[in-house]
Amino acid sequence: MKNSPADSQSQFLDQYDLTSRQLEQVLETAVERRADYADIYFESQTAEALSLEEGIVKKASRSISQGAGVRVLAGDKTGYAHSDEITQETLQVAARTARAIAQETTQTQVVPLQSTQPHRDLYPLATPPIAVPLQDKIQLLQQIDEEARAYDPRITNVLASIAVEQKNVLILSSDGNVAADTRPLLRLQVTCIAEDGTTRQQGSYGGGGRVEFDFVYDAARWKTFTKEAARQAILGLEAVDAPAGSLSVVLGAGWPGILLHEAIGHGLEGDFNRKKVSAFSDRLGQRVASELCTVVDDGTLPNRRGSLNCDDEGTPTGRTILIENGTLTGYLQDRLNAKLMNMQPTGNGRRESFAHMPMPRMTNTFMLPGESTPEDIIRSVPNGLYAVSFGGGQVDITSGKFVFSASEAYLIEDGKVTRPVKGATLIGNGPDVLTRISMVGNDLKLDEGIGTCGKEGQSVPVGVGLPTIRVDGLTVGGTQA
Template structure:
């Protein structure tokens, strides 16, 4: 079997990498030489034909030294001793470490996914043919289908993390994704539906007819539902959030506020509140990067720390934050396996992996029956959150009015407006139907994007502000 590390060490010997890390990082509190090779491809099938087909490979390193609270970081897209020596000039800006260097991460033999390369396993023509097949099948589903867009993408990343103390961690990360978007038209009205799925596995699952047919069915059902939608009400009302992808609201409105850097600096609405009640009884929120093959999972984070299940809120009580090595050391706690970076050209920071709320004991239908007048939000699009205040705004891509305890007509243009910490205290029911999203999440922070997962059970929330175009 081909050793993936050969892509990292074409112009640099592994022992030389260790020597260089020891030479340049010996006087730092912490840091690493991060080596990466990556390959990616993307196919875009739109308007009945292939519009884009991209393939990229790249490699490089990031050299990071940490002294106290100060980080020096440099990078280059050339893995060689000469390039690393040049990059090390940045480290001279650091004050020499005054204490013992931080210990290396723990070792692990876990593997959250295969190391096989998804890009090379299936011929180019077969990938294009899949997009074409999905396009044709979607158009044949219903005469109201006016437009179909299919995208297929994959990446394969090989990394080594080399420390001054001789520690070397290695990971190989596959990632695939399929997106189907359908525009349905009835008369002059056009509406859109979407479904995507993927994870850290090979293309095989996406090529199964039952997989891509379901993606078509979900996207088409959403588009046809939206064709029947009426203007969303406006005002404060009870909201039921569906399971799975609506957990993106939890991710944005609450998850970012539980990241270590914001809390060390005191800029999060959750700063200094460990041990306090921050949510209704029964609310337990975890971040777990050690779930097999999930989009947000990692065998190790980008500092070499093994990922794990971190309980952030337990039965409504704040238990901890997610940490990288820097913020954990400065806060006097353990790293949690959440030091993540977009690529070798970025320094790590504390980021979520798969963040979700655990299931409760309530029947989802019974939660809806408790609402005399409100809305049911099944799927979300974009959203914004202010970390300091916790205020958020989210738009619904599929939502329904609840009337007399029953789901009624679909609505269009609904936005949910609230405050993350406050929303946690307004949860009045937690369904027994926990679902994780199907592998489409992308998390942005500090100019970096990384894959992430979300999830939740059905939730009943009292008193959310709903923005819409009709009166309640």
């Protein structure tokens, strides 16, 4: 796939019969009322989803969208207008609407548009998943159904879906920058329903990324995902009530990294810190975690769900160290907040679509590995909880309190993993939970590629990762007081 900004620019321009000069004129209109900065964001997206239930692929959907937005920044003010009609005229109208907020004294000259973005492609795919024939996807879903039902006769229904999308973005700014990105995305999701007499349970598993369709066949991933979903459903049938109260909790490697996303990730986003409404405001350089903890946000990992060649403001993504050996070292920034805080943008300015304004968001957030083996970590806990699979999480960035809900967990009794327990929510305090991490495993794993993060009504794909860790004194919300 061609991915250079120049190619992408000419594609969008040809499609809408626009010239580079006309776009510069739109930017000139946008900054005319003395704004600091303006940009135009073009987006076109095709999404396709197929789903199976009761043994047949009965649902297929495809969605096509395109649109453009003009944004104007002046001091700490933002004006944004967007439309799904892309013409010189609608862009000019958008520019005039968006600039209504600008009453600054600065004078901004529009720099002639020129692509300077270094060519980088973190997800070069021979065939993007959107281009794979429907029949191949249908066949995959049918195989999953058979595999799941063969796993155990108690599996009574299987819901499987494959969702793929292709998104092209082009960003042109008043400082002359032109950036583009072509973003493929694939996600496979399997849910199994298990029934045993009157007891029912469900288990879900899945994965994906900015990958080719063959990803699901590499190392028979589809089989692993299917068996995991079936295994979790069956396991749930025999789960006992979860404990209630403050416990030592061992989090398994991979997706439990959602802890980092909720407990510290959101609280380190630049907008909240500029406004000083985060529990982490003004805490750069302070100790916020145990020395064992180093946490990074890295948007440059090849083929990962949370990765981007450039963010939605055209800044190349990077690797930001958020916490280094326990000390808070960085925030996640977009352009606006970086400028107002006298910091550098970190390539974390993201938006759901052209209908939304960008803001600081995470990409792939994970903790670097430590030295303990997972076995030693479990053995070190006399009585506690071993949680390996999670549903979603949420955080109040101001009070710092966060929750994340375990969907697969076991009791640890005398250093051994024993009975499975029902799902329970775990709750903690972001600024101090990482200080109570007493062991970090050598088994860092990134999640399979299923995460979606919501903030102020905008959803974006993200990744998380974690080695096995031990956290002391986390409140477990079960029913066994």
